[in-house]
Amino acid sequence: MKAVVEAIQASALMPVEQALDQLLALADAAPLREVQTVALAEAQGRVLATDLVASLDLPPWPNSAMDGYALRMADWQGQPLPVSQRIFAGHAPQPLQPGTCARIFTGAPVPQGADCVEMQENAVLGDDGRVTFLQALSPQQNIRPQGQETRKGEQVMAAGTRLGPIELGLAATLGHGHLDVVRKVRVAVLSTGDELVEPGLPLGPGQIYNSNRQLLLSWLLRLGCDVVDAGILPDDLARTRACLADLRDVDLILSTGGVSVGEADYLGAALREAGELALWKLAIKPGKPLTFGHFQGVPVIGLPGNPASTLVTFGLLARPYLLRRQGVAAVTPLSFPMPAGFDWPKPGNRREYLRARIEQGQVRIYKNQSSGVLRSAVWAEGLVEVLEGTTPKQGDSVRFIPFSELLG
Amino acid sequence: MKAVVEAIQASALMPVEQALDQLLALADAAPLREVQTVALAEAQGRVLATDLVASLDLPPWPNSAMDGYALRMADWQGQPLPVSQRIFAGHAPQPLQPGTCARIFTGAPVPQGADCVEMQENAVLGDDGRVTFLQALSPQQNIRPQGQETRKGEQVMAAGTRLGPIELGLAATLGHGHLDVVRKVRVAVLSTGDELVEPGLPLGPGQIYNSNRQLLLSWLLRLGCDVVDAGILPDDLARTRACLADLRDVDLILSTGGVSVGEADYLGAALREAGELALWKLAIKPGKPLTFGHFQGVPVIGLPGNPASTLVTFGLLARPYLLRRQGVAAVTPLSFPMPAGFDWPKPGNRREYLRARIEQGQVRIYKNQSSGVLRSAVWAEGLVEVLEGTTPKQGDSVRFIPFSELLG
Numbered sequence: 001m002k003a004v005v006e007a008i009q010a011s012a013l014m015p016v017e018q019a020l021d022q023l024l025a026l027a028d029a030a031p032l033r034e035v036q037t038v039a040l041a042e043a044q045g046r047v048l049a050t051d052l053v054a055s056l057d058l059p060p061w062p063n064s065a066m067d068g069y070a071l072r073m074a075d076w077q078g079q080p081l082p083v084s085q086r087i088f089a090g091h092a093p094q095p096l097q098p099g100t101c102a103r104i105f106t107g108a109p110v111p112q113g114a115d116c117v118e119m120q121e122n123a124v125l126g127d128d129g130r131v132t133f134l135q136a137l138s139p140q141q142n143i144r145p146q147g148q149e150t151r152k153g154e155q156v157m158a159a160g161t162r163l164g165p166i167e168l169g170l171a172a173t174l175g176h177g178h179l180d181v182v183r184k185v186r187v188a189v190l191s192t193g194d195e196l197v198e199p200g201l202p203l204g205p206g207q208i209y210n211s212n213r214q215l216l217l218s219w220l221l222r223l224g225c226d227v228v229d230a231g232i233l234p235d236d237l238a239r240t241r242a243c244l245a246d247l248r249d250v251d252l253i254l255s256t257g258g259v260s261v262g263e264a265d266y267l268g269a270a271l272r273e274a275g276e277l278a279l280w281k282l283a284i285k286p287g288k289p290l291t292f293g294h295f296q297g298v299p300v301i302g303l304p305g306n307p308a309s310t311l312v313t314f315g316l317l318a319r320p321y322l323l324r325r326q327g328v329a330a331v332t333p334l335s336f337p338m339p340a341g342f343d344w345p346k347p348g349n350r351r352e353y354l355r356a357r358i359e360q361g362q363v364r365i366y367k368n369q370s371s372g373v374l375r376s377a378v379w380a381e382g383l384v385e386v387l388e389g390t391t392p393k394q395g396d397s398v399r400f401i402p403f404s405e406l407l408g
Numbered sequence: 409m410k411a412v413v414e415a416i417q418a419s420a421l422m423p424v425e426q427a428l429d430q431l432l433a434l435a436d437a438a439p440l441r442e443v444q445t446v447a448l449a450e451a452q453g454r455v456l457a458t459d460l461v462a463s464l465d466l467p468p469w470p471n472s473a474m475d476g477y478a479l480r481m482a483d484w485q486g487q488p489l490p491v492s493q494r495i496f497a498g499h500a501p502q503p504l505q506p507g508t509c510a511r512i513f514t515g516a517p518v519p520q521g522a523d524c525v526e527m528q529e530n531a532v533l534g535d536d537g538r539v540t541f542l543q544a545l546s547p548q549q550n551i552r553p554q555g556q557e558t559r560k561g562e563q564v565m566a567a568g569t570r571l572g573p574i575e576l577g578l579a580a581t582l583g584h585g586h587l588d589v590v591r592k593v594r595v596a597v598l599s600t601g602d603e604l605v606e607p608g609l610p611l612g613p614g615q616i617y618n619s620n621r622q623l624l625l626s627w628l629l630r631l632g633c634d635v636v637d638a639g640i641l642p643d644d645l646a647r648t649r650a651c652l653a654d655l656r657d658v659d660l661i662l663s664t665g666g667v668s669v670g671e672a673d674y675l676g677a678a679l680r681e682a683g684e685l686a687l688w689k690l691a692i693k694p695g696k697p698l699t700f701g702h703f704q705g706v707p708v709i710g711l712p713g714n715p716a717s718t719l720v721t722f723g724l725l726a727r728p729y730l731l732r733r734q735g736v737a738a739v740t741p742l743s744f745p746m747p748a749g750f751d752w753p754k755p756g757n758r759r760e761y762l763r764a765r766i767e768q769g770q771v772r773i774y775k776n777q778s779s780g781v782l783r784s785a786v787w788a789e790g791l792v793e794v795l796e797g798t799t800p801k802q803g804d805s806v807r808f809i810p811f812s813e814l815l816g
Contacts (some may be wrong), residue, residue: 040607044626060611088643090603092613107603107713109614149781156783164815165630169623169715170782173616177608195498195515199448200585205500206517208468208581215577218452222573235496305515307577334766334789334810336744358742373557374578375466375564381742402742404812407572 013283015388016316016351019290023301023317024331026292027324030299032251034183040172043163045224046181047326052157054174057147062110063089066142069123069131070114071101073139080130087111101131110143117142150174160329162224182326188228188247189216190255192267193305194235211374212256212303212310219314220254222408223322233267240266241274244295251325253298254318255291257305267302271295283388285350287313307374312353312383315406333405335385337397338363347389355380356400363400382406421691423796424724424759427698431709431725432739434700435732438707440659442591448580451571453632454589455734460565462582465555470518471497474550477531477539478522479509481547488538495519509539518551525550558582568737570632590734596636596655597624598663600675601713602643619782620664620711620718627722628662630816631730641675648674649682652703659733661706662726663699665713675710679703691796693758695721715782720761720791723814741813743793745805746771755797763788764808771808790814 035049064070064087071081075098084100087093089107096102096113104110104117116137124132150156156174161167163179171179196210197203210232220227228250233240247253255267268291271277277293277300287309291302301321303313320331341362354365355376363384366376382402392398443457472478472495479489483506492508495501497515504510504521512518512525524545532540558564564582569575571587579587604618605611618640628635636658641648655661663675676699679685685701685708695717699710709729711721728739749770762773763784771792774784790810800806 040622041625044629056611060616061614088603089601090614090643107601107616144778148778149776149783157786161786164811165623165626166719166782166785166811166815168626169619169719170786172607172622173619173715173782175605175607175609175611175617177606193497193515195496197583198585199580199583201583203464203468203583206469206498208515209583211577211581214448214580215573217449218573218576221452235498307581311574311577334812336746336808337769338744361745368557370552370556374574374581375557377574378565378569378578400744402810402813403572403574404742404816405810407574408812408816 023321049180058150066119068119184226186250192233352386353383356384357381431729457588466558474527476527592634594658600641760794761791764792765789
């Protein structure tokens with residue numbers, strides 16, 4: 001890690017992609033290796049640890065796609081056929097008696113000997129219990145062949161897949177009651193600053209409420225992390241050091257605020273004396289200063305302290321790092337080109353991520369993008385990206401990242 | 409509800425918008441009224457029950473946007489100013505002594521009497537401890553005024569807002585340790601069909617694994633519902649009736665499979681004899697048949713049984729219904745116009761929702777859209793909409809709905 005940290009320090013204003021690449025390389029170098037076997041009901045939000053291979057064909061046998069009648073096509077010569085059995089879903093059929101048809105329902109196994117299912121709308125059941133077919137028949141019609149969806153032995157999900165409702169539904173289809181998952185990543189959340197007070201307590205002179213702690217705790221839980229709430233660090237070096245030493249068992253210490261070149265930077269001082277500290281100046285706005293380092297071997301990411309910066313840097317940098325630590329391959333949020341509903345006046349030397357929403361098919365930005373503003377983020381539906389050196393005008397294509405892609 | 413149900417039954421192939429409007433009207437008519445007060449840490453995924461009004465100004469006092477020096481502009485005549493105090497974030501300053509400046513750090517309160525903050529990069533601290541400013545100063549520069557973000561008494565979140573990390577961060581900023589939320593909506597999940605076996609158990613002849621239960625249980629939990637797992641309904645009328653009667657306390661019975669015009673439809677029979685049952689034929693593919701009704705006053709939504717149909721109809725119809733029952737105003741997922749990466753051969757009379765993903769800036773569809781295929785949904789990143797009667801070609805604009813918008 002030392003070489004990487006030094007390479008990072010050498011550069012000036014680091015492009016966002018480069019910071020992300022560096023973080024992902026650091027994550028790849030420190031994967032979580034413990035595997036746990038959990039019931040499907042407990043597997044939501046976890047990450048698959050081993051490739052999932054189909055242990056059966058899907059469907060397991062040819063089955064009917066319709067409510068109707070199964071028959072052998074050669075038996076249908078225009079004379080009505082008697083019904084020799086009724087086959088419901090979930091029941092094993094008898095082989096089809098020659099010269100007869102079988103009443104069959106959607107999802108039921110097609111009986112041995114039948115090569116065609118006709119839907120009931122195209123059949124007439126006579127008073128004598130015999131069935132006449134009204135239209136020409138084709139071989140295999142309305143039969144879902146065995147293994148159409150999946151063949152036994154095929155890989156259906158790769159290790160590193162995040163497990164949501166759809167993935168768990170697929171695992172269930174294949175009969176898996178349990179899955180092997182990567183253990184949860186353990187993250188300690190630290191806020192720094194004497195000015196911070198927890199919500200619900202009275203505010204003293206010069207104090208403000210701590211919003212980042214709640215933002216990050218909620219967000220980390222949504223990402224499937226084990227969260228250690230390490231509270232607010234006091235502005236005191238000895239106590240900072242003691243607090244960090246207590247966090248030996250986590251996979252990441254995530255701090256907000258406090259790491260700067262300022263004189264009251266006790267977290268930075270503690271990291272410098274018992275670890276490593278890289279101060280990145282990112283070409284990103286909000287969120288320029290980002291810290292990466294370690295304290296006695298435990299990785300530390302220090303996010304800037306104002307809430308909008310925390311939002312952007314956690315979403316675009318810390319989130320993918322944490323997912324990758326758990327082995328997730330796909331860590332990039334979906335984003336969509338959309339016409340700008342604004343004029344951007346001045347090219348910047350940092351990539352801007354503006355709180356924005358979609359209105360009448362265009363991206364509108366919140367009027368006040370001052371960096372202290374979570375209210376704008378509640379109004380917004382996502383972030384719009386304005387690249388370095390560009391001045392998009394009304395109608396130009398800009399990239400929009402929905403919050404739903406970042407928050408889960 | 410009766411009038412609505414009858415109006416629905418009268419129509420033939422119902423457009424998706426109409427079905428959604430009907431469901432939302434039914435949800436609006438049966439809102440959950442119980443309010444609970446919960447700690448912020450418990451409020452994630454809940455719905456705000458009452459408007460949230462700011463109880464303080466944000467920021468609560470004028471504060472410095474920079475590390476630097478606070479001064480009264482009139483005092484700066486080109487002669488270096490002595491430093492009369494140091495103001496850290498979280499500490500209350502003294503009024504500024506005339507003819508001096510104050511060392512100040514980001515976020516710290518601007519002292520009374522100061523009308524300007526100069527950043528440290530533009531100031532020189534001399535050996536005599538006096539500060540010289542290198543550039544012209546402007547009134548109020550680098551000062552964030554009191555109430556810039558929010559004024560006391562302003563509404564910052566409306567009742568009906570879903571509470572995620574950003575919303576909880578904002579509530580924390582305003583000092584709220586607890587919030588009033590709507591109670592969780594209680595949903596019973598029922599699967600129907602003798603052919604279904606739970607994952608982990610051996611598969612008998614003609615049987616298949618139950619995937620919808622896992623899909624829906626996981627999904628409902630992500631939507632913040634209280635879930636009652638009512639298991640697999642047997643294909644038997646008396647036991648179906650008994651099972652439904654046990655679900656008197658839920659807000660919705662959600663079933664998959666089993667309601668049709670088929671002969672083995674015991675759920676439909678039970679609803680017809682002790683409630684109401686509307687069978688909708690929706691202009692949607694997959695997922696044409698949808699049931700809405702009630703059993704002894706408890707609303708019932710019956711989704712089609714194959715997994716792809718369940719996915720589409722739950723995501724587009726049942727999800728917004730359930731959110732609206734909790735009072736959520738914004739229930740429509742974001743969707744984005746994207747160029748088609750496929751040719752659609754034949755106009756349909758139903759709106760198709762195809763499992764799709766974004767590749768090279770285009771929407772690609774899974775090769776096999778046969779409705780039994782959850783594997784395609786794992787491959788996919790969302791659904792692409794092909795409107796009734798249209799044949800989009802490569803490059804034409806189509807609407808893409810990311811799964812992230814539907815699953816949370």
